[in-house]
Amino acid sequence: MREAVPEVQPAADAAPKKRGRAIVVTSGKGGVGKTTTTANLGAALAATGATVVLVDADVGLRNLDIVLGLEARVRHHVLDVLEGNATLDDALVTDKRVSTLRLLAAAQTREKDDVDTSAFRDLIDSLRERFDYVLIDCPAGIEKGFANAIVGADEAIIVCTPEVSAVRDADRVVGLLGEGRQIKLIVNRLRPALVRRGKMLSVQDVNAILRLPLLGVIADAPDVIVSTNKGEPVALDQTSSIGAAYRAIAGRVTGTDTSEPEIPREKSFFEKLFGSRS
Amino acid sequence: MFEFVQRFFGKQPSSAMAKERLRLVLLSDHLSLAPEVVESLKRDLLEVISRYVEVDPSSCDVSFEQQDKQVAMLANIPIVAMRNRPTPPAAPPTTPAPPPPEPPPSLDPAGASAAVADEPEPEAVPDAPAAAAPGAAAPKRKRRRKRASGAPGFSAI
Numbered sequence: 001m002r003e004a005v006p007e008v009q010p011a012a013d014a015a016p017k018k019r020g021r022a023i024v025v026t027s028g029k030g031g032v033g034k035t036t037t038t039a040n041l042g043a044a045l046a047a048t049g050a051t052v053v054l055v056d057a058d059v060g061l062r063n064l065d066i067v068l069g070l071e072a073r074v075r076h077h078v079l080d081v082l083e084g085n086a087t088l089d090d091a092l093v094t095d096k097r098v099s100t101l102r103l104l105a106a107a108q109t110r111e112k113d114d115v116d117t118s119a120f121r122d123l124i125d126s127l128r129e130r131f132d133y134v135l136i137d138c139p140a141g142i143e144k145g146f147a148n149a150i151v152g153a154d155e156a157i158i159v160c161t162p163e164v165s166a167v168r169d170a171d172r173v174v175g176l177l178g179e180g181r182q183i184k185l186i187v188n189r190l191r192p193a194l195v196r197r198g199k200m201l202s203v204q205d206v207n208a209i210l211r212l213p214l215l216g217v218i219a220d221a222p223d224v225i226v227s228t229n230k231g232e233p234v235a236l237d238q239t240s241s242i243g244a245a246y247r248a249i250a251g252r253v254t255g256t257d258t259s260e261p262e263i264p265r266e267k268s269f270f271e272k273l274f275g276s277r278s
Numbered sequence: 279m280f281e282f283v284q285r286f287f288g289k290q291p292s293s294a295m296a297k298e299r300l301r302l303v304l305l306s307d308h309l310s311l312a313p314e315v316v317e318s319l320k321r322d323l324l325e326v327i328s329r330y331v332e333v334d335p336s337s338c339d340v341s342f343e344q345q346d347k348q349v350a351m352l353a354n355i356p357i358v359a360m361r362n363r364p365t366p367p368a369a370p371p372t373t374p375a376p377p378p379p380e381p382p383p384s385l386d387p388a389g390a391s392a393a394v395a396d397e398p399e400p401e402a403v404p405d406a407p408a409a410a411a412p413g414a415a416a417p418k419r420k421r422r423r424k425r426a427s428g429a430p431g432f433s434a435i
Contacts, residue, residue, distance in 0.1 A: 164296050164303075171304055198291025205297050209304060 020051075020128040023135050023253070024153035026177075028169030030140030032161045033188040036224060038137040039067045040243075041157075043233035044250035046101035050132040053092065055124070056106035057149035058139035059115055065105045069096065069231020079107040082119050088126070097236060102131070112145035124152025133253075142176055155182045158212060161189045162201035167209055174210065185212035186249060189220040192266040203263050216249035218242060219264035305349045309342045316340060323353060332358045 025038045038054055046052040055078065056064035065071045073093045076086035081104070088104075095101035104127075107114070127134045138149035150156065156177050160170040170185075177183055187203050194200035203217050218224070223242040227234035235246035245264070251257030309316065320340045327333055339354040 164300050167300055168303060168307070172307070195293070198293045201293050201296050201300075205293065209300060 017129050018132075020131045021133050021155060022124050022128055022153040023133065023155040023157055024057075024138050024150050025135060025157045025159060026138035026146065026149065026173055027140065027159045027166065028142060028173040029161075029166045032159050032166050033218070033224075034140075034159050035063050035067050035137050036228060037157070037159050037186060037188065037218075038135050039064060040233045040235035040246040041250055041253065042101060042133070042135050043068075043095070043098055044235040044247045045133050045135075045253065046095070046098040047236060047247070048250060048254060048256075049100065050254065051100045051102075051130070052133045052135065053102040053104060053127050053131045055104045055127070055134060055136045057115075057120075057136050057145060059106045059110055059112045059145065059148075060108065061139065062106040062108040064137050065093070065103060066231065067228055068103060068233065070103055070105075071231075074103075074105040077105045077107040078120075078123070079110050079114060082116065082123060088123075097232070112139065112143070112148065115144070115148045117144075117148050117151050120148045121152040128152075142173065146173075146176070150177060150181075153181065156184070157215060158183060158185050158210070159188050160185060160206060160210065162187065162191075162195070162203070162206055164201075167201070167206055170210055174212070183212055184215045185210055186215050187217045190217050190264055191220045192264050196266060214261050215252050216245055216261045217263050218245050302349060306342055309349070316342075320353075324355070327355060329361070331360055334358050 025034050025041070027034050035056075035058070042052050042054040054064055054068070056062055057078075058064070059079065062077070065074050070093050075093075076091035078091070080086035081088055081091045091104055093103040093105065095103065124134055124136065134152075136149050136153055139145035158170050158173060160166045174183055185207060187206055190203065191200055195202045203214070207214060219242065221242050223234050223237070223240045227237065227240075233246075234240050234243045235250070237243040241264075245262070248257055248259075248261070252261070320338060323340065324333060324335050324338055328335075333355050337356050341352050343350050343352055
């Protein structure tokens with residue numbers, strides 16, 4: 001019916017473009033769990049039926065593929081797409097378990113400086129037209145890789161562990177992200193038993209400094225290590241409390257869950273005795 | 279059990295140490311990250327001080343330094359000479375103190391130093407405020423210390 005009035009309607013009105021959310025997962029400090037968070041949040045979001053693409057912006061140190069168990073399926077990477085050596089469709093890897101989840105892998109044998117920042121922004125923009133969520137796994141540091149990873153994102157998730165170094169770096173990154181972005185916090189690798197004994201910063205301690213809306217708290221648990229070993233996101237494990245925590249975070253990202261995040265508590269003697277998983 | 283004994287003897291848990299160390303380091307991070315804030319602080323500081331003594335704005339230096347329990351602001355402001363008639367600090371905290379009548383808002387160092395040149399002895403000023411007098415008698419370089427307190431409210435870059 002639209003072709004009846006082709007000249008009257010402006011092109012923009014003809015097909016309303018999709019505008020998915022571009023969220024960068026960042027931290028400043030390395031090793032706090034950005035990649036694991038990206039993989040699990042992406043899997044949890046996709047499991048709700050949303051279309052999700054995970055973009056590994058850690059050029060030179062590709063890891064999102066192996067955490068997701070998709071390393072054998074990667075044929076082309078983000079730089080192949082940016083340099084015109086592969087189409088976006090060629091490079092997007094479909095997840096084994098969740099059909100609405102895609103991965104765009106980083107180049108492993110290239111450097112972060114090889115990525116053109118404005119081209120990367122355009123790539124994220126074009127992904128937003130196709131997916132509900134574009135999650136960008138940011139490399140550690142605040143150099144070119146960071147600048148590339150954040151350029152196309154108007155939302156950010158800060159992953160921070162309860163350590164002085166991680167909190168200080170997170171604070172710095174919040175400053176670098178600027179005013180224009182919505183920034184939220186995930187506290188990762190919390191050990192409730194240590195917090196109770198005054199040997200670890202609590203979630204409140206961390207957020208008294210960062211002062212960000214809290215998306216969720218992930219306890220330091222073997223589940224995450226085991227699932228990473230297998231290349232299966234723990235978020236898809238219905239029996240894991242960590243998986244449930246990731247799914248709750250996904251609910252807060254989509255807006256379906258408006259409850260306050262649960263702070264992991266110490267396991268009881270009974271749970272310790274019977275709750276161990278291999 | 280050992281922790282209980284430690285706590286009994288008032289030993290600080292390590293998380294409290296972490297909190298305190300973070301607070302201090304972030305305070306100085308934020309201050310050092312905002313050179314324009316330091317600049318405007320320097321301007322304001324000079325403006326207030328030059329109501330009482332004549333200072334050389336070009337050789338003024340303001341820095342922040344972490345000491346064991348606090349972050350200190352160190353202002354090194356060389357005094358050129360005393361003002362002829364310093365504005366008396368009647369009641370600094372209560373009244374906002376009207377702008378100094380004598381020195382113009384925009385500093386005119388050349389003119390001001392010429393005015394005091396014939397009167398080199400600061401003690402000659404009879405109604406010099408007590409607060410300024412020791413500074414005048416002391417060596418030329420005056421070191422002011424001020425504790426920069428409060429939570430880091432801004433994170434400028």
